[in-house]
Amino acid sequence: MKKNMTLVEEISELDVELLKLLARRSKLLKKTRRRKKEGAGTDSISNEKRIRLAWEESATKFSRDPRLAHQMFTLLQDIEFISRDDAEDQNSFGLAPNTQPVNVDITGPAALCPTQIWIALAAANGVECNLTGISTAHPVSDLVKGFNQAGARLSWKGNDLFCKESKALDFADKVIFAGNSEFNVYLLALQAAASHGTLKLTGGSTLKDADLSAFRNFLPQLGARIAHVIPRSNGLPARLECSGIIPETVVVPENLSEEAVVAVLVAATTWKADVTIDLSQNAAATNALAIVDPIFESAGIEYSIEGTSCAISPEEPDFPVYPAITMDPTICASILAYPAFAGGKVALRGTWPLDTAEGDAVVALLKSVGLTIAIKPDSIVATKPERGHSTDAVNMQNLSSNYFPLAMALTCIKAAATKSPVELPAAPAGTSVEVIESFVAQANMLLEDNKVHPNADIPHAKIWTSPDAFWTMALGQLAFINRPLQLSNPGTITDLMPTFWMFYNTLPEPTMVRKPREEMSGDKPKRRRVFADNNSRGRSAD
DSSP: OOTTOOHHHHHHHHHHHHHHHHHHHHHHHHHHTSOGGGTOOSOHHHHHHHHHHHHHHHHTTTOSOHHHHHHHHHHHHHSOOOOHHHHHHOOOEEEOOOOSOEEEEEEOOBOHHHHHHHHHHHHHHTOOEEEOSOOOOHHHHHHHHHHHHTTOOEEEETTEEEEOOOOOOOOTTOEEEOTTOHHHHHHHHHHHTTSSEEEEEEOOHHHHTOOOHHHHHHGGGGTEEEEESSTTOSSSSEEEEEOOOOOSEEEOOTTSOHHHHHHHHHHHTTSOSOEEEEOTTOTTHHHHHHHHHHHHHHHTOOEEEETTEEEEOOOOOOOOSSOOOOBOHHHHHHHHTHHHHHOEEEEEESOOOTTSHHHHHHHHHHHTTTOEEEEETTEEEEEOOSSOOOSSOOOOTTOOGGGHHHHHHHHHHHHHHHTSOEEOOOOOTTOOHHHHHHHHHTTTOEEETTEEESSOOOOOOSSBOOSSHHHHHHHHHHTTTSOOEEESOGGGGTTTOTTHHHHHHTTTSOOOOOOOOOOEETTEEOOOOOOOSTTSSSOOOO
16 A cells, blocks of 8 residues: 555555455356356355355354345345456447437337236236237246246237236246346245245345345245245245145235235235235235226226225136236336427327326426326327426426436436526435436536536546436436436346337437348348248248
8 A cells, every 4th residue: 555545545445456356256256157067166056055154154253243244245146246457448338319309109118017917817817818018128027937937828929928828827846036026026926825835936136135024924824934045034045835725814014015015915816715905004005906906907806995905706807818008107207208308299109097196296297397298098298398498396296216317317407408506306215315416417517505506517427327227217318418428337227128228229219120130241231032932941921
């Protein structure tokens, strides 16, 4: 270390050395995960267990908090570090959108939660149905794989999911991957609870560090229990042991999350028994019932709701061939907001969740930046502000934290258009001030006195790292104010909307159709041979 260093400089130098060690550890870890035939070494599962045990033994010498030690180990195992040389050569993703007025006319992305519910119902009932135009985001595709592992017959064709007739699901002695969605865990585990047997649930890095303790404490009421594979862990992997004995009344505790409550209601329709779900102790009861009520009605499920109780009958449902799924307001809100940044019009085809708290709040948010919103039975249309922007604060009342990045981007466009400070919307609890400040700086703006000040031209990171998919979408909109911007992790959006970059890069009139790659012969496209007769070697049309 250099002499006369300040404490900050000394810590920064230590951080660099720490990052070098982490990159080296990551490189060695990859070798332990190779297959034997690739010259590695040994079984990757055995290696990981030995590494974990050694870590836990060492961690006790430095920390008395076993939970913290577990979280740190999970992060170290799942975060991929790159070498210093690779870091210097790493390319960023440039955001330089076409600034012409947008003219968007596409199908609105389908809501993820209802999609997952319909998949669970279709798989459990083993009936023929088609879910058209749904999202292929990871939570959805992972759930499809999970149910297929249990015996469902679900198959993709583009953005359409086809369910064929199948026998009853069988979870016994299966190892099922739930991805990174807690909702997937609840849907899979609760359906499995009605049959005797044991299964193992695995998941991605998010679920490894998830806290499933409330769900674990609830399961014994259904004659089931979860045993976490990793000691002192509350996440996956876990073994689920089920007796298959479901009581007549299930009391949902107060600490069960809204997603878990919804999953209980959905799974109860698949238990083939008269069951009453008592939700009187849970604050999420009203929202959960509002989510499942229209779906149960459409699926022909025999049920009745009295106050905060839902009685479900084992009668066979009258399942529709083409279930209708509304648009996802969280994703669609961001797409509908583009006229606020570039002018023009956005039309999304589909059914907007009208007369719902979230759907109405999204419309209020968009109108607070001057957008004109027209809702029809088969579409929703947003057009540019006729009177320009105002300095009034963005209306984000009654919306979840997922909307905050969009609200931040809309606040910035207000400040840029009016050339005046605009008040910042209230940040959700737990939102990092550093993230907000760095985001605003990307637009050459300053956050001061809880207001966004335009034309500040303060220093900002040349390459921005997005915390999640919603911040990624918001940064794409910020690039209309200050282009180009550089993003280090564009892949964060794929879990939410896999086709987002196709949409973004083809503005102002996105087609959402991927162009086929031309085969190259030298510097020129390779010539294609076309077979005209039906007996040729070319594949005939289906």
